[in-house]
Amino acid sequence: MDGQLDKHQDPSGVVGVGQGPQVISTSSGLDVILGPLLNYRRTSNQQTGQPIWHGSVLIVATPGQQSPHLVLSPAGAVDPNVANARFTADSRSFHGEKLYEDTDKAFWRFLLEVPFQQFESRWRYDIEGLVYVDRKAAEKPQIFAIPSISQSMRIMFHSCNGFSVGTDVDAWSGPALWNDVLRMHEQRPFHVMIGGGDQIYNDGVRVDGPLKPWTAIHNPHHRREYPFGEQMRADCDEYYFKNYVRWYGQKPFSTANSQIPQVNIWDDHDIIDGFGSYTDHFMQCPVFRGIGGVAHKYYLLFQHHLAPPKSTFTTDAPKTTDVAPLKTTPADPVQLEKTFVMTDDVGDPSYLIGHKPGPYVEERSRSIYCQLGARIAFAGIDARTERTRHEINYPETYKMLFDRLDKEFSANKDLKHLILLLGVPIAYPRLIWLENILQSPLIAPIKFLNKRFGWAGGFFNQFDGKVDLLDDLDDHYTARQHKTERRELVQMLQNFSKKFSARVTILGGDVHLAAIGRFYSNPKLAIPAEQDWRYIPNIVSSAITNKPPPQAVANLLARRNKIHHLDHDTDETLLEIFDRDPQLPGSANDANPAANGVTHTPTNVTLGGTKVEKKTSDKNHATMPSRNYAIICESTAPPSATLSAPGPAPGQAPSLHTNGDAASTLSAPPGKKDNPRHPIHVGEQGAGTQHPAANGLQSTGLCGPYGLDVTLRVEVSNQDREGKTDGYGFSIPALSVSEGLRDQGTKW
Structure with missing residues (x-):
């Protein structure tokens, strides 16, 4: 290990580096600081043909503990009416693996393997001897659900799970919407919880944390040259750890963490606001390199249950400051004093590891591919590790992703849908006009007054002195500098969709409001949505916790909801899904x-x-500035999974338009004079609160056995600590591209 550091094996049988704190716990129980946190990883098939669910459980304990044990047991069928629900597995015990340990804490991981059953099943897990250090009552045993062999997963999607600096948390009732998530989960369980980025907000590190003195430096040059020494690294390490413990240990979020398996991709606030989108010379400064490494360490531990790198960047360790091309941060012996880090963690086949480190987080990107049950595939692109102001991901990363998709869909003809997580929306109103204003000479006098006298301080960020909104705008795929990368990504998705007759749906968060964007074939081509490989909806769900933008901003975005042309054959716009403001039944x-x-x-x-107060103007039906999350599931579910929903009855399924083909039912393609902001296929007809998918519990059957139902659960009032929501629904059709249409390309 760099010629200096010896490997050793800890009592759990794990090979690591560093000796750890060399203390032995004298507690009669397993003293736990945080956890359990439950993750989903992937599905595999044994030689017997029985698929296996792979996941993990993480706990954070005090140092010096012996290897803990977890007992996993069948807990019955989800549907109590399922007769003869005989499990093919008995109770099993799993040993904990130590990922990391220092003088304050130890991270233990349990890798779980669960056989899928012929029925939707519940599983119970219990960590032996678990006692919280603050002596709060332990919620155990914990129970989670997995789908049957023939089911696809029921998905919950969220983003922006935290508060921006300066937000009155109490006025926004804290993370109240997680109460609604748990209510929905109790009525019909979620099988997976996708985190679209900003699962935690670490921005406070510059306001009341160890970066406060650095932030207070007014001279940008002095700020860029400020060292990130070992003491600052240790202070930031402690800050990020404690912030994770505080946020991930807070109910009701902590309850959801232990009962709904997570799959996460990070974004800027998991590090610090705007990370990756400031100017290159500033992003290269020691402080940004340092906090990028610290944030990455705890992102791997808390959100992926993976061993972190041996050490992170610090200007006091020359070996960590001069990183050679294609190399990640070398080990620092000082950081490994009284510290243990697992070194034989083989990772997981679900990860797509970047070919070279990112420019500012000097580690390789970590994208994800996994299967969500029988017919849905999921891919999440790590769009933060490689990000710069001018590039979101390396071309090699896109190639790696599409090579993996080609391999998986070629081998498994049952896959009908790809859900792609990008974090930031891609089918979204363009804001180039605002970029032009903020970068125009008109801003120069205000910038001068800010620099000399501090005037309009809230208008400029505390890092590089530029207009504060610019880093957010530069994050968008619709930003000027990302225009080509955006178009090429969408076209690659269209080609993939066409090749495999697989519908693509994109998930995006970040913008703190709800919306539904769509790419689709130019109406002149007259292609029904059910056969249109260019029809790619973008579900925009944000934020589940952070406060939304002002009504005026949402209304302005809705007014900018134009019909845009991605290329000669592809148009895009937002669906007007919000028929009214949210209200309780x-x-x-x-x-x-x-x-x-x-x-x-x-x-x-x-x-x-x-x-x-009213949330939107009477003319705004496209953007909803209210906290929200999304539910996604197949539009035709097994009878045992379909429940009667409480609350208002959903609307009736609209009648179908046919094109004379008795073998298939197709929506009438949109005409050249139709308004594509309105529904363009049967699954979008009646989109909103009266759509059959609006309650998030029933399967509509609208779009056939391989279509999807989508629900946006929107908060009624931020003053309601129970987090009650109203639902807006629409459905996504499966894709069937005929050979004739595939060969003809743009003609139907």
Whole structure:
């Protein structure tokens, strides 16, 4: 190990580097600081043909513990009406593997393998001897659900799970929407929880953390040259760790973490606001390189249950400062004093590891491919590790992703859908006009006054002195400098979709509001959505916790919802899905509106005696500035998985348009004069609160056995600590590209 550091084996049988704190716990129980956290990894098939669910459980304990044990047991069928629910597996015990240990904490991981059953099943896990160090009651045993062999997973998607600096957390009722997630999970369980980035907000490190003195330096040159020494590294390490413990240990989020398996990709706030999108000479400064390494360490541990690199960047260790091309950060012996790091962690086949390190986080990107049940594939692109102001991902990373997709879909003809996570929306209104204003000479006098006198301080960021909004705009795929990369990515997705007759759906967060974007074939081509490989919806769900932008911003974005042309054959725009503001059931059209203490008028809501302001203008049906999350599942589910939903009855399924083919049912393609902001296929007809998918519990059957139902669960009032939501639904058709249409290309 760099010729200096010897490997050793800890009592759990894991090979690592560093000796650890050399303390032995005298506690009679397993003293746990945080956890359990549950992750999903992938599905594999044994030679017997029985698929296996692979996942992991993580706990953070005090140092010096012996290897803990976890017992996994069958807990019955999800549907109590399933007769003869005989499991093909008995209880099993799993040993913990130590990923990391220092004088304050130890990370233990349990790798789980669970055989899929012929029915949707529940599984119980119990960590023996678990006692929390603060002596709070342990929620155990924990239970999670996995689909049957024939089911695809029921998916929950979220992003922006934290608060920006300066937000009045109490006024926004904390992470209240996780209460609604747990209510929905109890009625019909989620099999996986996809985190689209910003699972935690670490921005406070520059406000009340160890970067506060550095942030206070006014001279940008001095700030760029400021060292990131060992003491600052250790202080930042402690800050990031404690922030994770505080946030991931907070109910109801912590309850969801232990019961719904997670799959996560990070974004800037998992590091610090705007990381990767500032100017290159500033991103190369020691402090940014340092916090990038520290954030990456805890991102791997908490969000992926993986061993971190042996050490991270510090200017006090010359070996970590001069990173050769294609090399990651070398080990620093000082950081390994009284520290143990697993070194034989083989990772997991679900990860797609970048070919070379990122420019600022000097580690390789970590994208994900896995299968979500019987017919849905998932890919998540790590769009932060390789990001610069001018590039989101390396070309080699895109090639690696599409090579993997080609391999998986060629080998498994049952796969009908690809869900792609990008983090930041890609089918979204263009904001180049705003970039032009913020970069114009008109801003120069204001910038001068800010630099000399601090005037308009909130308008400029504290890092490089540029307009604060610019780093957010530079993050967008629709930014000027990302235009070519964006177009080429969408075209690669279209080619993949066409080749395999696989529908692609994109997930995006980041923007703190809800919307549904879509790419689709130019109406002149007259291709029905069910056969249109260019029809790619972009589900924009953000934020589940952070406060939304002001109503005026959402309305402005809606007014910018133009019909754009990606290329000669592809158009794009947002679907007008928001038929009204969110409201609670049982009031607007109910004979007894006061039964639950809620009353409505066309312009406001009263919740528990508190008036809830209107969220959007009467003309805005495309963007919703209210906290939200999304639910995605197949539009035709096994009968045992379909439940009667509480609340208002969903709308009736719209009638189908046919093109005379008795073997298939197709929507009438949009005409050249139709408004594509309105529905363009049967699954979008009636999109909104009256759509059959709106309640998030029932399967609509609208788009056939391989289509998807999508629900946006939107918060009614941020003053409601129970986090009650209203639902907006639409459905996505499966894709069937005929050989004739595939050969003809753009003609149908």
